[in-house]
Amino acid sequence: xxxxxxxxxxxxxxxxxxxxxxxxxxxxxxxxxxxxxxxxxxxxxxxxxxxxxxxxxxxxxxxxxxxxxxxxxxxxxxxxxxxxxxxxxxxxxxxxxxxxxxxxxxxxxxxxxxxxxxxxxxxxxxxxxxxxxxxxxxxxxxxxxxxxxxxxxxxxxxxxxxxxxxxxxxxxxxxxxxxxxxxxxxxxxxxxxxxxxxxxxxxxxxxxxxxxxxxxxxxxxxxxxxxxxxxxxxxxxxxxxxxxxxxxxxxxxxxxxxxxxxxxxxxxxxxxxxxxxx
Amino acid sequence: xxxxxxxxxxxxxxxxxxxxxxxxxxxxxxxxxxxxxxxxxxxxxxxxxxxxxxxxxxxxxxxxxxxxxxxxxxxxxxxxxxxxxxxxxxxxxxxxxxxxxxxxxxxxxxxxxxxxxxxxxxxxxxxxxxxxxxxxxxxxxxxxxxxxxxxxxxxxxxxxxxxxxxxxxxxxxxxxxxxxxxxxxxxxxxxxxxxxxxxxxxxxxxxxxxxxxxxxxxxxxxxxxxxxxxxxxxxxxxxxxxxxxxxxxxxx
Numbered sequence: 001x002x003x004x005x006x007x008x009x010x011x012x013x014x015x016x017x018x019x020x021x022x023x024x025x026x027x028x029x030x031x032x033x034x035x036x037x038x039x040x041x042x043x044x045x046x047x048x049x050x051x052x053x054x055x056x057x058x059x060x061x062x063x064x065x066x067x068x069x070x071x072x073x074x075x076x077x078x079x080x081x082x083x084x085x086x087x088x089x090x091x092x093x094x095x096x097x098x099x100x101x102x103x104x105x106x107x108x109x110x111x112x113x114x115x116x117x118x119x120x121x122x123x124x125x126x127x128x129x130x131x132x133x134x135x136x137x138x139x140x141x142x143x144x145x146x147x148x149x150x151x152x153x154x155x156x157x158x159x160x161x162x163x164x165x166x167x168x169x170x171x172x173x174x175x176x177x178x179x180x181x182x183x184x185x186x187x188x189x190x191x192x193x194x195x196x197x198x199x200x201x202x203x204x205x206x207x208x209x210x211x212x213x214x215x216x217x218x219x220x221x222x223x224x225x226x227x228x229x230x231x232x233x234x235x236x237x238x239x240x241x242x243x244x245x246x247x248x249x250x251x252x253x254x255x256x257x258x259x260x261x262x263x264x265x266x267x268x269x270x271x272x273x274x275x276x277x278x
Numbered sequence: 279x280x281x282x283x284x285x286x287x288x289x290x291x292x293x294x295x296x297x298x299x300x301x302x303x304x305x306x307x308x309x310x311x312x313x314x315x316x317x318x319x320x321x322x323x324x325x326x327x328x329x330x331x332x333x334x335x336x337x338x339x340x341x342x343x344x345x346x347x348x349x350x351x352x353x354x355x356x357x358x359x360x361x362x363x364x365x366x367x368x369x370x371x372x373x374x375x376x377x378x379x380x381x382x383x384x385x386x387x388x389x390x391x392x393x394x395x396x397x398x399x400x401x402x403x404x405x406x407x408x409x410x411x412x413x414x415x416x417x418x419x420x421x422x423x424x425x426x427x428x429x430x431x432x433x434x435x436x437x438x439x440x441x442x443x444x445x446x447x448x449x450x451x452x453x454x455x456x457x458x459x460x461x462x463x464x465x466x467x468x469x470x471x472x473x474x475x476x477x478x479x480x481x482x483x484x485x486x487x488x489x490x491x492x493x494x495x496x497x498x499x500x501x502x503x504x505x506x507x508x509x510x511x512x513x514x515x516x517x518x519x520x521x522x523x524x525x526x527x528x529x530x
Contacts, residue, residue, distance in 0.1 A: 145444070
């Protein structure tokens with residue numbers, strides 16, 4: 001496991017603190033009571049602070065704590081990465097048209113969450129928190145649909161000539177440890193070209209893998225039969241090819257059927273409308 | 279008094295038998311009614327659970343009453359005959375109640391709202407507690423209990439505020455004519471983007487709704503989950519005030 005994740009010991013009356021990009025996690029132990037708090041800061045300093053460090057500091061004020069009482073005195077906590085709990089709507093870097101019968105591979109960096117468990121005889125999930133607060137968005141129409149996160153991440157193009165395990169090169173290493181890379185293979189099975197500007201990514205159905213300090217999800221294959229038809233989504237369930245020593249960091253939050261049919265490519269601009277009283 | 283004691287002594291076994299059967303039957307009926315209400319509520323909806331529970335309860339009580347009357351020696355055929363005449367008389371006198379019952383059946387069939395929905399009828403807004411034979415019961419947000427006859431609901435305009443999962447929040451803002459519309463539009467859009475509970479899609483929008491004598495009337499439209507409506511309204515209003523003060527935007 002990457003040094004950023006794993007089991008961390010707790011000392012009595014000492015505040016354990018860890019910074020993950022915008023998120024600061026604090027854990028305090030008092031006999032068999034654990035107190036945890038997460039705060040997000042969008043200041044430039046913490047956004048640029050991609051190094052993970054452990055500090056001991058006095059108890060901060062104005063922080064909302066979650067308190068746990070556990071029968072076995074917890075001596076340590078386990079921090080692990082997790083994928084978001086809702087699907088993601090991803091805007092492609094620049095909209096494009098996928099010609100009929102064409103296939104394209106793109107990479108999406110999914111902002112991850114952390115899971116904090118008590119590391120003892122009984123493993124208890126103490127806390128789950130996103131590293132970055134994502135905005136809500138709606139996928140569907142006015143009468144029904146699904147609550148999703150809006151990811152202001154870009155779908156990146158693969159670098160020509162590089163094996164999949166080394167893609168992509170853009171972004172600093174530290175930023176990449178805070179995102180899980182998801183490869184999406186788009187196929188246009190229709191007889192007409194397909195406009196691609198936004199994508200619905202069913203993140204709770206993805207498996208999270210850890211390989212050489214980077215986080216990956218299994219590959220998603222999306223086949224589309226037309227702009228107004230439902231697309232078929234398949235999850236490989238395996239880490240991308242050529243990844244060495246990949247281990248499962250987190251199982252899917254939701255078990256999926258082998259194939260999911262959904263409108264991955266619907267432009268949801270059409271659901272906007274308003275009726276203003278004059 | 280002596281006659282009553284003698285009567286009880288002569289029929290002690292019958293009385294004990296009836297009491298035991300009534301106690302057990304009543305307990306069983308109430309238990310079954312609650313069980314079916316829970317089960318049907320889980321599987322279908324709270325409204326159907328409520329109706330199922332009441333049907334079982336009233337049916338059980340009716341059978342119990344018939345049993346007690348038979349044990350007491352009443353002739354049911356004569357009783358039903360008398361009940362028919364009495365029923366006719368009561369029917370004429372209770373046209374409103376009958377109308378409410380019929381309206382209740384239409385409400386159940388049409389399903390304009392269900393238990394736990396938030397509805398507005400006239401000036402009353404509240405959470406639907408139950409849809410009964412004669413009336414609908416609401417709990418208002420300041421915890422008042424309101425009973426609305428079914429007939430009134432069928433005849434009135436009813437707004438179901440929670441039928442759909444998402445809601446639009448409309449915030450009216452009046453600004454001075456000297457203000458730059460584009461700058462205000464950018465500020466408001468930025469506020470919506472920074473509020474995580476506001477949806478990115480459908481997109482927030484700012485429209486110029488009118489030009490009154492002393493101000494430009496803007497309408498700031500954002501979408502959110504129905505459960506977050508108040509939270510978002512509060513958060514946005516506070517942020518608009520802060521940002522407008524910071525950017526010296528004059529509000530009328």
